[in-house]
Amino acid sequence: MAGKPKRTxxxxxxxxRGSKGLRTVILARLGVSSYDTLRSYLERWPExxxxxxxxxxxxxxxxxxxxxxxxxxxxLSAIMYLLNNKGKKRGYSWNGKDNxxxxxxxxxxxxxxxxxxxxxxxxxxxxxx
Numbered sequence: 001m002a003g004k005p006k007r008t009x010x011x012x013x014x015x016x017r018g019s020k021g022l023r024t025v026i027l028a029r030l031g032v033s034s035y036d037t038l039r040s041y042l043e044r045w046p047e048x049x050x051x052x053x054x055x056x057x058x059x060x061x062x063x064x065x066x067x068x069x070x071x072x073x074x075x076l077s078a079i080m081y082l083l084n085n086k087g088k089k090r091g092y093s094w095n096g097k098d099n100x101x102x103x104x105x106x107x108x109x110x111x112x113x114x115x116x117x118x119x120x121x122x123x124x125x126x127x128x129x
Contacts, residue, residue: 006032009045016048021056 007015007030015029027038042049070078083092 006037007041009041009048012041012045012048013051016051016055019055020059020062021052022059026052 015026019025023035023038027033042052067078067082071082084094
């Protein structure tokens with residue numbers, strides 16, 4: 001884009017506000033169709049990049065909230081996802097993958113290891129049935 005920008009920084013910031021970081025929404029609000037034009041605005045004004053990052057974080061927050069709500073409602077997939085991804089520091093993991101990286105051997109597959117529910121022998125007995 002040569003010369004003076006066609007939109008002001010204030011217009012770009014307003015287009016970003018409430019967009020959840022979705023570029024197509026921002027482009028439509030600005031009345032432009034080129035991703036390169038948007039990229040040039042983001043490069044020109046650091047405040048616009050920061051605003052876009054904040055909007056993207058809001059989108060992730062919304063998705064995370066929905067995941068928590070699903071887990072609270074008893075959605076087993078959401079519960080397992082949360083335990084596997086957020087519960088690692090408490091020992092939850094698929095197949096002991098994190099423990100394997102630390103050098104521990106784990107031969108189970110497809111098992112979400114839940115600390116404290118069963119010892120290793122109980123798991124083996126149950127898995128053989």
